[in-house]
Amino acid sequence: MLVVTCIKQVPDTTQVKVDPITGTLIREGVPFIINPFDTYALEESLRLKEKYGFHVAVISMGPPNTEVTLRKALSLGADEVILLSDRAFGGADTLATSMVLAEAIKKLGQKEEVAIVICGRQTIDGDTAQVGPGIATRLGYSQLTLVDRIENVDLKAKKIRVRRRLEGRHEIVETTLPAMIAVLREINRPRYPKVPMRLFAQDAPVTLWNNKVMGLREDTIGLKGSATQVRKIFSPQRERGEIIGDGSKNPQVAARLLIDRLKEKNLLSL
Amino acid sequence: MELNQSLIIIVFVTAIALFIWSCYRRFRLVLLGRPENRFKDTGKRIRDVLYYAFGQRCTVSHGYFFGLNHLVLFWSFMILLIANTEFMLHGLFPYVSLSRLPPGVYHALLFLFDVASVLALLAICIAIIRRLAFPPSYIEAQSRDAFIILGLIAFLMVAFFGLHASEIANSGEEARYMPVSNFAASVFFSHIPVDNLSGYINAFWWIHAIVLLSFLNYLPYSKHMHILAAIPNLFFRSLTKVNTQKREDFKKGNTFGVGQIDQFTWKDLFDSYSCTECGRCSDNCPATNTGKLLNPRLVIHDIKVNVLKNGHLIDKKKEAILPLIGGGREGSIADQVLWACTTCGACMEVCPVFIEHVPKIVDMRRNMVEMNARVPDELLALFENFEQRSNPWGIIPAERIKWAAQADVKPFEVGMTEYLFFTGCFGAFDARSRKVTVAISRILNAAGISWGILGKDELCCGDSLRRLGNEFVFDRMVRENIKLFNEKGIKKIITMCPHCYNTLKNDYRQYGMELEVIHHTALVNDLIKAGKLKLNSAKYSGNVIFHDSCYLGRYNEIYEAPREVIASVTGQRPSEMEHCFDRSFCCGAGGGRMWMEESEGKRINVARVEEAMKKEPGMICVCCPYCMTMFEDGLKGMKADNRVLVLDIAEIVANVLI
Structure with a gap:
């Protein structure tokens, strides 16, 4: 039985700035990291492996340098990593991305039965939280989003029970396998890689599936297969703050000033 | 002397064989360890053994009264080693005897043995009284092991006197060259009929023999194994300061660290x-x-x-x-x-x-x-931060340059700049430490030094990673840093943090990187001495104390430079805390502890600040950003931060620059 984890390599967004003239992201010199939410998905799949004996396959769609991120997954204990990389996959929105990922999962399923697909709740660069549900929809799997705990997996009855974290309440939900779950960062604490595993991962095989292997129709993938397009990226205008008083010399006066200002703007209900 | 020679041989040979076998069984296990060359520079090693072992330098020094007791015991033992070797050889081969030496020499030796025995007995009594009346803080001092050994030695001495006193009494002549035994003979054996004395001699001889052999055979199984191992261990000691760790070879199939x-x-x-x-x-x-x-x-x-x-x-x-x-x-x-x-x-x-x-x-x-x-949870994020952003907080590298807005700074230029000022993560990111960084930059400019910074390209030196045992990531960081230093032709580095200082100086050497690394305290002191800084001195009149950072003091033996700087600025040497110089008490942040919770026991920085407060300081001088943080936190905890200033050496100098 297979657990498939979908991860994405993203630019470290805290270091990304928008070019005000071209309206695109300045990516030069910005390090790439594994999407933080996906680290929880990967960790959860490794825990499922330890608890239930699943195999863990990790897939990622992205440019060739995504290999680095996949090797990190190997160093943490993934059994198999697959890089979905082809110029034809580029420029994809969530529709086209979930298309490729879903097809890859189907292909994996031909070798070994897929029980669970795990995704992070969203990426930090796109922030849509649509790819997981998109994959589930295309594969016809049950989808469980906002999962903060896997309660139980019953392999005989082919059932999974999870806890979903909603606004102010929890939900325990059970569904049949195969299922897609999208996890929250509260679900676990990702492990740290052991050095022997890192050394192993340095030259372990990373399987490449391009579109020759996948054989998908060009109009369903990449830019052409995307239903949405980003037209412009820009940083929102922010009003400059103002400095009031001198807190380091006279904190009492500064505090008074601050309270008065806040009252003026109706921000304090005093 | 009527002794059964074959019984003696059986007893002695068995006991000695048993002793050798025990030693072999135990010491052979040492060879399970990995190889390491500790034989280089034999001459120095032998000199060190003479100085430290026979001079008992470490046991006597630093106000340990009982170290003196150990010195007496040690030397008595050395002298009695001759006596007891002769005793055993004589037992096995009766013709081997010191009595064959010229009488003058023989009597002198007997005198030495007599005095050494009484001194040893005295030292043992002091050790026993100490353990019973005012025991050391640790529990093992009163262990059964300790008392067995002390008892055996005392018993051995008593048997020695019994044997010699009865022999003296038997000879019917005074033996002035053995004053103690002679005295014992007159007190205990003068009333015993001569015919009975040989029985006493026989009995004491056997008691002496059995106690000695028991002692010998007990040694390898007790904590007093040190009697056998300590001197060789001094010989094999590290000839350089132990201020770095071994490198590891990151090859597949290797194990890392020590788990067995x-x-x-x-x-x-x-x-x-x-x-x-x-x-x-x-x-x-x-x-x-x-x-x-x-x-x-x-x-x-x-x-x-x-x-x-x-x-x-x-x-x-x-x-x-x-x-x-x-x-x-x-x-x-x-x-x-x-x-x-x-x-x-x-x-x-x-x-x-x-x-x-x-x-x-x-x-x-x-x-x-x-x-x-x-690893503890808090280290997981720390390691990620170091790996991804080369600093402990995971702040974006671009912010490394932020402090430069407040100072007159130039980037390090290949072939143009002489010194790299390596600010370190604290110096670049930490709000309080940035003030120190700015102070150093002002001093460097005032002295007209050619210096520059790497700005956002600077990476962490890796100190915390190495001490926390994450050698794999440390190794990668060192390689990156060395690549950068080589590209820029950097040979001379000024650091503000003693941890960067020690790492760049002592750890990087293992990678063939010989850098001239200078900590700012030493540099500032040199500049003042050379008259390159004009100071408006004697501005401070309160009590100043100085806290020795472990990585500057103990690790690199820089004790005087910061004190001299303080003296130059304030006109007086700083007052010393109870723990100072090589006995300084850590602030609690070294070894990666800066980044870890401290929930067990009392906080180390609080203990240190309490010690400092006994001196009623107006100002505490430090020379390390970790110490700075720990002292300021400790003072805040004691609500004393409004009374006591914590300043870096660089700050007190920069404040009085003309």
Whole structure:
């Protein structure tokens, strides 16, 4: 039985700035990291492996340098990593991305039965939280989003029970396998890689599936297969703050000033 | 003397064979350790043995009265070693005897033996009284082991006097060359009929023989194994300051760190055999003194117990029965013990037999981190931050340059700039430490030094990673840094942090990177002495104290420079705390402890600040951003931060620059 984890390599967004003239992201010199939410998905799949004996396959769609991120997954204990990389996959929105990922999962399923697909709740660069549900929809799997705990997996009855974290309440939900779950960062604490595993991962095989292997129709993938397009990226205008008083010399006066200002703007209900 | 010669031979040969076998069984286990060359520079090693062992430098120094007692005991032992060797040889081969020497020499020797015996007896009595009346802080001082050994030695001395006194009485002549035995003869044996005396001689001879052989055979099984191991351990000591860790070779199939005793070096194992359990290390350990589970003496003891429990199994390629790391019982060290170490090196500084505690602790940390990924939660994020952004907080590297807005700074230019000012992560990111960085930049400019910075390209030096046992990531960081230094042709580096200083200077050398690294305190002192800084001095009149940073003081023996700077600025040398110079007490942040929770016992920085407050300082001078943080936090906790200033050496100088 297979657990498939979908991860994405993203630019470290805290270091990304928008070019005000071209309206695109300045990516030069910005390090790439594994999407933080996906680290929880990967960790959860490794825990499922330890608890239930699943195999863990990790897939990622992205440019060739995504290999680095996949090797990190190997160093943490993934059994198999697959890089979905082809110029034809580029420029994809969530529709086209979930298309490729879903097809890859189907292909994996031909070798070994897929029980669970795990995704992070969203990426930090796109922030849509649509790819997981998109994959589930295309594969016809049950989808469980906002999962903060896997309660139980019953392999005989082919059932999974999870806890979903909603606004102010929890939900325990059970569904049949195969299922897609999208996890929250509260679900676990990702492990740290052991050095022997890192050394192993340095030259372990990373399987490449391009579109020759996948054989998908060009109009369903990449830019052409995307239903949405980003037209412009820009940083929102922010009003400059103002400095009031001198807190380091006279904190009492500064505090008074601050309270008065806040009252003026109706921000304090005093 | 009517003694049954064949019985003597049987007893002696059996006892000596047993002793040799015991020693062989135990000391052979040391060879399970990994190889390490500790033979280079034999001449110096022999000189050191003479100085430290025969001079008893470490036991006597530093106000240990009982060290003097040990000196007496040690030398009595050395003298009596001759007496007892002769005693055994004479027993086996009756024609071997010191009495064959010219009478003058023979009598002089007997006099020495007599005096040494009485001194030894006295020293033993003092040791017993000390253990009963005012015992040392550690429990083992009163162990059965201790009393058995002390009792055996006392008994041996009594038998010595019994034997010689009865012999003197039997000879019917005074023996003035043995004053104590002679006196005993007149007191105890003068009334005994001469015919009975040979019975006494016989009895005392056998008592002496049996006690001596028992002592010999008890040694390898007791903590007094140090009598056998300590002197060789002094010979094998590290000839340089133990201020770095071994490199690791990151090849597939290797193991990393130490999780089992055969992964230690043979010297590490020999260290554990040499430990006398004197307790000096724990007396000086900041963790032990603030109620942490860590006790350096017990770490060494546990290693020894583990060697003895597992050694024979590992030797036969069987699985060890007692895990080295994990804790829960004697011979196994708990994780939290290893994490509690600040790597301050106080233990190594005071150890009379030069045991190297810190590298062992770091080696075991390496095993937890590298082989088992078993680390406290707070370190997971720290390691990620170091790996991704090369700083402990995970702040974006672009912010490294932010402090430069407040100073007159130039980037380091290849072939143009002489000194790189390596600000370090604290100096670049930490709001308080940035003030120190700015102060240093002002001093450098005032002195007209050619200097520059790497700005956002600067990387972490890797100190915390190395001390926390994450050698894998440290190794990568060093390579990146060295690549950068080579590209820019950097040869001379000024650091503001003693941790960067030690790492760049002593750790990077292992990678063939010989850098001229200068800590700002030394540089500022040199500049003042050379008259390159004009200071408006004597501006400060309050009480100034100085806190020695472990990585500057103990690790690199820079004690005077900061004190001289303080004297130049304030017109007076700083007052000294109880713990100062090489006996300084860590602020609590070294060894990666800066980034870890401290929930066990009392906080180390609080203990240190309390000690400082006894001197009623108006200003505490530091020279390390970690110490700065720890002192300021400690003072805030005591609500004394409005009364006492904590300033870096660079700041007090920059404040009075004309």
